[in-house]
Amino acid sequence: MNFVAFERAKQGTGASRRLRITGRTPGIVYGGATPPAMVELDHNALWHALKKEAFHSSVLDMEIAGQVNKVLLRNVQMHPFKQLVLHIDFQRVDATTKLHMKVPLHYSGDENSPAVKTEGCIANHVVTEIEVLCLPADLPEFIAVDLSGLKKGHSLHLNDVVLPKGVTAVTHGKNNPVLVSVVMVAGAEPAPEAAAAAPAADAKAAGKAPAKAPAKAPAAKK
Numbered sequence: 001m002n003f004v005a006f007e008r009a010k011q012g013t014g015a016s017r018r019l020r021i022t023g024r025t026p027g028i029v030y031g032g033a034t035p036p037a038m039v040e041l042d043h044n045a046l047w048h049a050l051k052k053e054a055f056h057s058s059v060l061d062m063e064i065a066g067q068v069n070k071v072l073l074r075n076v077q078m079h080p081f082k083q084l085v086l087h088i089d090f091q092r093v094d095a096t097t098k099l100h101m102k103v104p105l106h107y108s109g110d111e112n113s114p115a116v117k118t119e120g121c122i123a124n125h126v127v128t129e130i131e132v133l134c135l136p137a138d139l140p141e142f143i144a145v146d147l148s149g150l151k152k153g154h155s156l157h158l159n160d161v162v163l164p165k166g167v168t169a170v171t172h173g174k175n176n177p178v179l180v181s182v183v184m185v186a187g188a189e190p191a192p193e194a195a196a197a198a199p200a201a202d203a204k205a206a207g208k209a210p211a212k213a214p215a216k217a218p219a220a221k222k
Contacts, residue, residue, distance in 0.1 A: 001054050002061035002068070003045065005029075008038040016087070025085045029062070029071060031092035039064065039090075046085055050076065057103050057129075058141045059093055070136065072101065093136045100170060103140055104129045105179065109148030115182045119152040124181045130158070131170040138166030147180060156180040 008019070008026060016026045025043045030036040049055045055073060062071045075089040093099065110116055110123035130143070145161055157176045158169055171177060 001049075001052070001058060002063060003041070003049055004063045005039040005041050007065060008040040011038060020084070020086070025088060027088040027090065029064075029069065029090045029092060032094055034092065037064070041088065043085060046088065047083070050085070053104060054141050057101065057139075059136045059139055060090075062090060070095070072099065095136055098133055098135055099139070100131060100133055101139055102129045102131050104142045106142045106144050107147055107180065108144065109146045110150060110180075112148045113150035115150040115152050115154075120185050121150075121152050121182045122185055123147055123150055124183045125179075126181055127177065127179045130179075131172075132163070132167050133170050134167045138164065140164045140167060143167075145179070150180070150182055152182060152184070154182060 005027065006024075010019075019026050019040055020043070023043050024040045025046050027039045027041055028036055029039055060071050060073065062069045070093040071090040072093055073088070074091045075087075076085060077087040078084070079086055105125075105128055107123070107125055113123070115121040116123060132139070143161065143163065145156070147156065150156065155178045157178055158171065159176045161179065163169060
């Protein structure tokens with residue numbers, strides 16, 4: 001995914017405020033042997049780019065003064081209540097250096113799994129993204145996860161997912177974390193008490209209704 005940035009000469013709070021008034025967003029590009037560079041981007045184009053998942057999770061081609069730089073989006077500062085990007089940070093990418101990056105998980109097939117289709121359960125997506133370590137060329141835009149084999153009483157763990165070639169998951173000491181849990185839907189199965197009471201209710205319904213007590217004769221008038 002490519003986008004255009006422009007060199008920014010002026011720095012400081014006042015300069016950044018004036019830049020935003022003109023429809024531009026201040027930013028910075030850092031990393032590698034090159035010194036950090038101050039940049040500015042068209043705010044509307046940036047706003048629409050930020051809505052795309054690939055802009056957050058893949059290596060980007062940033063064009064500055066006719067030269068293309070490989071970068072990663074590292075930080076976005078938003079206005080507290082306005083639809084306004086205040087500042088944005090990018091990191092230069094070295095093709096020979098492994099990088100840490102959070103990659104989204106795309107789940108599919110849960111509606112066809114035995115747990116959901118026939119066993120009255122739902123698939124609870126506990127984790128929606130994982131951190132990975134890989135070379136820039138191996139960085140996936142997302143990782144597809146098939147849930148069609150989910151069964152009642154089982155969960156999907158990280159070790160159950162086949163990662164793309166050259167990609168290693170970073171768990172920060174967690175041992176095989178749960179990605180998807182199978183949860184029973186309330187009311188999908190009768191409670192034990194209700195199940196035990198059901199035969200008694202059926203037997204009562206099959207029997208005769210109890211006879212009504214005879215009405216009392218009216219008292220004789222004196």
